[in-house]
Amino acid sequence: MEQTWRQAKAAFAAISIPPIAWLLLFFIVPMAVIWAYSFGENTGPVTIDFTGTFSNYMRAAEPLYLEIFWKSVLVAGLTTILCLLVGFPVALAIAFASPRMKAWLLLLIMLPFWTNLLIRTYALIAVLREQGYVNFTLEWLWSNASGLMTLVGLQPLGEFEPLTLLYNNTAVVIGLVYVHLPFMVLPLYSALDRMDRSLMEASLDLGAGHMRTIMQVVVPLAAPGIASGILITFIPALGAYLTPDLLGGTDSQMIANVIERQFKRANDWPFGAALSFMLMYLTFIAIAVQALVQRRSERRR
Amino acid sequence: MNKRTLRGASRRSILQQFGAAAIGVSFAGGLSACGRGGGAPTVNFYNWDTYIGPTTLADFQAATGVPVNMSLFATNDELFARLRAGNPGFDVIVPSNEFVTRMSQAQMIQELDRSKIPNFANLLPEFQDAAFDPGRRYSMPYTWLVLGIAYRKDKMPANFVPNSWRYLFDSPQFTQRIALLSESADLIRLCAKYLGHSVNNIPDEMLTQIEQMLIRQKPHIKAFHEDDGQDLLASGEIDIVLEYNGDIAQLMAGPGGEAFDFVVPQEGTLINSDCLCIPTGAPHLEEAHAFINYLLDAEAGKAITEEIQYPTPNRAVADLMGDAYKNNRVIFPPADVMAKSEYGAFEGDERSRLYEEIFTRVNAA
Amino acid sequence: MTTLSQRRARRERPGPLEYTKRWPLRVIVLATLAFLYLPLITLMVFSFNTSRRNVVWQGFTTDWYVKAFNNESLLQAFVNSLTIAFLCTIISVILGALAAVMLWRFRFPGKTAVEGSMALPIVVPEICLGVAMLVFFARVLPWPMGLPWPLNLGAITIAHVSFSFPFVSTVVRARLASFNRELEEAAKDLGASEWRTFWDVLVPHMQPGLIAGALLAFTLSLDDFVITFFTAGPDTITFPVKVYSMLRFSVTPEVNAASTVLILVTVVLTAVGLQMQNRTEADKAKA
Numbered sequence: 001m002e003q004t005w006r007q008a009k010a011a012f013a014a015i016s017i018p019p020i021a022w023l024l025l026f027f028i029v030p031m032a033v034i035w036a037y038s039f040g041e042n043t044g045p046v047t048i049d050f051t052g053t054f055s056n057y058m059r060a061a062e063p064l065y066l067e068i069f070w071k072s073v074l075v076a077g078l079t080t081i082l083c084l085l086v087g088f089p090v091a092l093a094i095a096f097a098s099p100r101m102k103a104w105l106l107l108l109i110m111l112p113f114w115t116n117l118l119i120r121t122y123a124l125i126a127v128l129r130e131q132g133y134v135n136f137t138l139e140w141l142w143s144n145a146s147g148l149m150t151l152v153g154l155q156p157l158g159e160f161e162p163l164t165l166l167y168n169n170t171a172v173v174i175g176l177v178y179v180h181l182p183f184m185v186l187p188l189y190s191a192l193d194r195m196d197r198s199l200m201e202a203s204l205d206l207g208a209g210h211m212r213t214i215m216q217v218v219v220p221l222a223a224p225g226i227a228s229g230i231l232i233t234f235i236p237a238l239g240a241y242l243t244p245d246l247l248g249g250t251d252s253q254m255i256a257n258v259i260e261r262q263f264k265r266a267n268d269w270p271f272g273a274a275l276s277f278m279l280m281y282l283t284f285i286a287i288a289v290q291a292l293v294q295r296r297s298e299r300r301r
Numbered sequence: 302m303n304k305r306t307l308r309g310a311s312r313r314s315i316l317q318q319f320g321a322a323a324i325g326v327s328f329a330g331g332l333s334a335c336g337r338g339g340g341a342p343t344v345n346f347y348n349w350d351t352y353i354g355p356t357t358l359a360d361f362q363a364a365t366g367v368p369v370n371m372s373l374f375a376t377n378d379e380l381f382a383r384l385r386a387g388n389p390g391f392d393v394i395v396p397s398n399e400f401v402t403r404m405s406q407a408q409m410i411q412e413l414d415r416s417k418i419p420n421f422a423n424l425l426p427e428f429q430d431a432a433f434d435p436g437r438r439y440s441m442p443y444t445w446l447v448l449g450i451a452y453r454k455d456k457m458p459a460n461f462v463p464n465s466w467r468y469l470f471d472s473p474q475f476t477q478r479i480a481l482l483s484e485s486a487d488l489i490r491l492c493a494k495y496l497g498h499s500v501n502n503i504p505d506e507m508l509t510q511i512e513q514m515l516i517r518q519k520p521h522i523k524a525f526h527e528d529d530g531q532d533l534l535a536s537g538e539i540d541i542v543l544e545y546n547g548d549i550a551q552l553m554a555g556p557g558g559e560a561f562d563f564v565v566p567q568e569g570t571l572i573n574s575d576c577l578c579i580p581t582g583a584p585h586l587e588e589a590h591a592f593i594n595y596l597l598d599a600e601a602g603k604a605i606t607e608e609i610q611y612p613t614p615n616r617a618v619a620d621l622m623g624d625a626y627k628n629n630r631v632i633f634p635p636a637d638v639m640a641k642s643e644y645g646a647f648e649g650d651e652r653s654r655l656y657e658e659i660f661t662r663v664n665a666a
Numbered sequence: 667m668t669t670l671s672q673r674r675a676r677r678e679r680p681g682p683l684e685y686t687k688r689w690p691l692r693v694i695v696l697a698t699l700a701f702l703y704l705p706l707i708t709l710m711v712f713s714f715n716t717s718r719r720n721v722v723w724q725g726f727t728t729d730w731y732v733k734a735f736n737n738e739s740l741l742q743a744f745v746n747s748l749t750i751a752f753l754c755t756i757i758s759v760i761l762g763a764l765a766a767v768m769l770w771r772f773r774f775p776g777k778t779a780v781e782g783s784m785a786l787p788i789v790v791p792e793i794c795l796g797v798a799m800l801v802f803f804a805r806v807l808p809w810p811m812g813l814p815w816p817l818n819l820g821a822i823t824i825a826h827v828s829f830s831f832p833f834v835s836t837v838v839r840a841r842l843a844s845f846n847r848e849l850e851e852a853a854k855d856l857g858a859s860e861w862r863t864f865w866d867v868l869v870p871h872m873q874p875g876l877i878a879g880a881l882l883a884f885t886l887s888l889d890d891f892v893i894t895f896f897t898a899g900p901d902t903i904t905f906p907v908k909v910y911s912m913l914r915f916s917v918t919p920e921v922n923a924a925s926t927v928l929i930l931v932t933v934v935l936t937a938v939g940l941q942m943q944n945r946t947e948a949d950k951a952k953a
Binding site for chain 1: 694703709762765770778786787789790794795796805824836837838843844874875878879882885889909925933
Binding site for chain 3: 345347349350351352370371372373374375379382383385386387389390391392527528529531532535536548551552555556557584
């Protein structure tokens with residue numbers, strides 16, 4: 001059960017002051033200025049008056065921007081689901097590996113992400129493009145299959161048409177999964193590692209299959225890890241701008257692209273601030289609702 | 302733990318005091334640099350990457366004893382945003398024409414002292430004055446460049462040259478083989494040029510027309526690129542692309558470059574010019590002027606131009622360059638289309654915001 | 667005889683919980699690694715390309731490695747990035763772990779607000795935080811220019827910690843959910859002080875979360891471009907800033923070469939580290 005802070009005042013102070021102070025000074029204070037901008041008006045190329053206007057939010061709530069918002073949520077949601085489907089088995093494998101193997105697997109998963117995002121995205125383009133390795137492999141398979149068919153006296157296949165894997169929304173999702181996979185694997189691994197195995201053994205002993213054991217024993221035990229993985233994958237994916245810029249087609253813009261352009265090209269900081277804070281208000285509401293639900297369920301217990 | 306935070310806090314305040322002292326020192330240094338040409342001699346140069354000769358900075362240091370510290374930005378928008386809240390200590394920056402106007406209006410750049418830039422006389426007469434900076438009070442031209450159509454020759458019909466913006470903006474001929482630059486203002490201005498209007502003062506009803514044209518063309522466009530159109534073209538992902546001449550000249554000069562060509566459409570195009578400016582609050586004024594003067598020097602300019610292969614506004618440099626450069630019609634497009642081309646003027650922030658919203662709508666459509 | 671028994675041991679069915687040895691999982695892990703490494707191998711291959719573009723293969727050369735090693739600004743940018751990432755990781759792990767313990771252990775007024783604010787740095791779009799930091803370091807806390815290295819990286823490091831430590835806190839807190847609080851109480855009943863209980867009971871349990879959090883913080887910091895750009899002074903270039911500014915004229919294989927070296931160095935260092943760890947463990951076992 002949670003302690004109230006009164007029970008251990010000294011410990012509470014020691015634990016809570018550093019992070020809260022840091023957050024306050026180096027995050028809340030800078031963001032407060034931007035928050036104020038969201039209620040301001042541009043009065044010149046570099047000057048903003050704090051007029052308390054809601055016009056920036058009114059504009060951010062126009063259907064044009066709400067639709068982009070919604071589309072970004074869908075893309076980020078799909079990315080998160082794919083990351084979870086891929087990341088869970090990988091995290092399971094890491095958590096149940098020998099210590100030596102574990103270190104290597106963790107490193108192997110993380111290593112690609114220590115290479116610059118831009119270069120990594122370029123490398124992904126080189127793999128996926130029309131004259132890239134995926135298409136080269138497919139072409140090779142195609143021509144061999146075609147040769148095989150002539151050998152057995154069938155019509156050869158037509159000419160190979162390279163698949164268009166880039167510059168569309170699929171490419172954006174593939175790219176986002178590629179970029180955000182560690183955000184899912186790491187929290188899952190941290191939740192699964194050194195988990196109480198007696199429950200799993202009991203389940204297996206009682207005749208449940210592996211799938212069933214994983215779904216009904218492991219997943220519930222790892223639920224907090226899954227929740228945190230979803231949180232820290234979904235939200236950064238929602239704010240992605242480079243991947244849609246470089247891999248997307250003409251209709252792949254996401255909300256972060258629009259926000260970025262407000263702060264840069266359009267030189268419209270108040271509107272960019274309003275769009276950014278729309279994202280944050282939504283998160284704040286989601287977290288508050290979650291806290292309420294949790295408190296209610298705890299009380300029921 | 303409590304003690305630890307306390308100690309951390311006091312360390313931070315010590316750091317702050319130290320910081321204040323350092324500011325004082327650098328400020329005093331800047332002042333004395335103004336007055337006597339002494340002080341902490343260094344030039345903080347904010348430039349595009351690889352936009353300088355390989356030894357230019359070292360040569361300047363050898364000639365004057367002043368080291369140059371180069372940092373990098375990737376777009377004009379980034380440069381502007383970075384300096385918007387104040388100059389963190391840059392001495393020389395390289396904005397493009399439109400941004401020279403914008404930054405001078407916002408008093409983010411300061412007037413140059415012409416007496417300290419005698420190499421101004423090296424410039425071609427047409428670059429000694431500019432509509433975006435009347436009387437060249439704030440800027441010195443570094444390079445100029447034009448947008449045009451780059452294409453892969455063997456993917457075009459026989460003897461065909463895509464010499465109209467139509468092939469990019471208003472035609473299904475190269476469907477899904479087209480990439481456009483994702484710069485809202487450039488796109489809209491070139492569309493206006495295609496429709497027979499100037500790139501400036503575009504009337505509202507024409508903006509609507511342009512938006513509809515781009516939305517209609519969208520199914521045929523493969524991607525909006527981030528100024529990496531030359532890479533898309535080289536990798537065979539597309540066959541025809543909106544790009545700057547300098548980028549394509551570099552591509553064509555490289556191995557396998559003969560597969561590509563570049564044309565400025567007959568309707569005319571947008572001209573840009575990257576300029577050297579001194580931001581307000583620059584700590585080393587004297588050295589900044591000396592550095593700008595050095596970049597306009599004939600020999601120094603030659604080394605830069607040989608490296609970056611951009612058109613030079615400097616007559617003394619052009620005289621030193623070989624014929625391969627001077628007669629390159631990618632670097633120097635024909636006079637007849639140049640005569641129809643214009644600089645895009647800065648028409649106020651409202652205008653940029655409007656262009657941006659149109660581009661967002663085109664993207665979302 | 668030994669070889670036979672060894673072979674038999676190898677052929678034995680994996681134990682019930684040795685998921686790593688089961689083939690469906692192995693297939694998934696291998697496929698994931700292929701997905702992650704195919705682009706990386708491409709990147710390494712292109713570091714040997716004669717063309718200055720990362721696009722078309724034209725011929726083999728090692729020139730880019732020579733150029734990368736002689737490119738002082740590239741090396742400086744690299745050292746800066748690694749230093750910032752290192753500092754950011756240490757501070758983020760400490761702050762993140764403390765925040766996680768605070769939220770997990772205590773009930774206090776305004777907890778929901780603190781919890782929500784902790785999540786904000788994850789949510790805020792990079793560009794927005796970048797501009798916020800720009801204004802903050804320009805108006806509120808001007809970071810002095812011309813400080814000696816590594817103090818000149820202070821502003822960037824502070825900004826990086828601000829967006830990294832909430833990630834650490836989220837991961838560690840998820841890990842703490844599986845902690846058996848009775849253990850802590852037992853330790854206290856046995857007379858351990860608050861500090862000893864924290865250090866000897868809670869921290870070991872948090873360890874996987876701390877490792878995961880540290881890896882996240884390091885990755886986030888090493889790769890950040892936008893926020894770094896807005897907090898970097900005239901004398902501090904980082905690797906991502908260097909790379910992004912190359913976009914206009916094509917990114918050169920020099921960057922691939924530098925990245926390849928970083929990958930190889932990391933692998934070698936890890937191998938050495940694990941080897942040393944094994945040896946100390948073996949020594950301990952002997953003693």
